[in-house]
Amino acid sequence: MDFTPTEEQAAAQELAARIFGDLATPDRLAAAGTGTDAELWKALCAAGLPAAVEEIGLLGLVLLLEEQGRTTAQTPFAASCVYGILAVARHGTDEQRARLLPALRDGSAVVAGAFPASGDPGERGGIGADGRLTGEVPWVPWLRDATHVLVPDEERALWLIRTADAVVEPVELTAPWSAGRLLLDSAPGERLGTGPEAYDDVLAAARTAFAGLQAGVCAGSLARAVDHANTREQFGRPLATRQGVQLRAADAHMDTEAIRVTAYEAAWRHDAGLPCAGQALTAAWWAAEAGKRVVHAGQHLHGGTGADLDHPVHRHFLWGRQLDAYLGRGAELLQELGDLLADDVHLANGEPS
Template sequence: MDFTPTPEQTAARELAARIFGDLSTPERLATCGTGTDAALWKALCAAGLPGAAEETGLLGLVLMLEEQGRTTAQVPFAATCVYGLLAIGAHGSPEQRARLLPPLRDGEAVATGAFPARRGGVRSERAADGTGRLTGTVPVVPWLREATHVLVPDGTTRTLWLVRTDAPGVRRDPVETTAPWSAGRLTLEDAPAETIANPGPAPDPYADTLALARTAFAGLQAGVCAGSLARAVSHTTTREQFGRPLAANQGVQLRAADAHMDTEAIRVTAYEAAWRRDAGLDAGPHALTAAWWAAEAGTRVVHSGQHLHGGIGADLDHPVHRHFLWGRQVAGYLGAGGEVLDELGELLTTGRHPDAGERSPDEAR
């Protein structure tokens, strides 16, 4: 394995870092509420960064998402790239790719996904022409309020369906989550949908998309943790107590060192899962490993980042608090650490992948 970025991946990461750093400032974030930073999203699309995920692969996307996480930039970048560009690019038909990918690249369309499937039950009725009707509810879908398309898995058959949010029978109700992800409750009542299932040697669409999402959001978490730790280091090296910097205390150093090692573990496991997927290798177990580290270690890191700020860390308006909220939200979205570990343990001990279709998502968990 060689995680060294290609020149194209490096260029995409550097451009993402520059745009996020220039535009996703604490002052701008304070004015966004729970919605998308429309100007930032427009700038990202104008720079071609969503489309760059198709060219630089999942590892390239993970690198860009790290930069988003560092600044907690309020845009549906991960959701659109994973559930739109990469999922449709890998599993959509030629006609679907030609029709759907250009507006997703340009920002005219925004995609999200009703994943993981355990969060709600959706039933489908499929017609011979690949269209269908969906009924069911997904309690929380990130960035749903901004989305034009939602990728919805059938909880029993693991079929992937694409639903337009403006279609009849589709209802979106705002839901407030820990982090301001413009989330919503998705209710489908005999809603029209189209299948995303391009026949061929490609991996199972549901399992592949779930692995994509786990890896991408783990990469986002690596950036969230890195940003939280960077703020903690800056604070403890400049804030003095009893005539010396807080960072001179051994307890502070040990807490920061543990947070650094946790952040690196999240990063390297996300890199490995992304590299394997880009190389055409089975990445399911590695995506689960990255998700476990992102959920368990990610929570520890953002708690440490807030704790190392002392009383200031309790200020809800302080920038480090956003990292705390995002870290908790990413962990919750990926699933509780014990839950993910149970799934990974079953895969490693039995060789049976819960996402391969042997059981329903609820049974798999």
């Protein structure tokens, strides 16, 4: 495995860092409230970053999402790229790709994903014989921005539904992700892919992508904490000279690197066409468990300042906790990973699962 970015991936990451750094400022984030920064989304699309994901792959997307996470920029970038561009590019027919991808590339179409990170898709509704979907999803990130939503049915088949054919009710989450409640009442759906294999592929890609986003959230939180510890003095000495502060920051750094490297491995395998479900689960577990520790540490290392709800570090805390909930709780992910490993052992031994 070689996680060294290609020239195209490195250039895209540098461009993303510049755009997010210039436009996702604390003042603009505060002005956006709980919604999306429409001007930032336009800038990303005008720069060709969503379109570039087709060329730079999931590993390239992970690199871009790290930059988004560092600034907690409020755009549907992660969702539309993984549930829209990558899903359609990998599993759409020639006709679907020709019809859907141009609008996804320029940002005039946005896809959200009504995807459970774990559990049975059938718990959220079903598809009728006439190709119409009925059901409810309590919250879908960035649904209020979406023109389409990707929905799995009880058979783990994927259906692309126009939000104009559904009911979308605004929902506020822990993080300001422009989320909504999705209600489907015999909504017409367009089949994407050929069956459960497409669902498993998209779910693994989503887990990996959002783990990359969490790596950026954690890196941004830690950077703010380190800057505060180096400049804030207590009893005439910077906080950073205290051994307890150093050890807490070091642990947070190691956790952040663990999230990053496991996301890179899962993304690399996905792009190479190798089995990656186990690696995606591993990245998701690190993102959920370690991510939670890092954003708590970032807030604690700010001392009393960390309790200020308007301080930028609090946004990282909210995003980290939301990503923990979205990726699936650690125990659930470990159980799923254990079941997957057990199935692999049974298969290797020629035994039934």
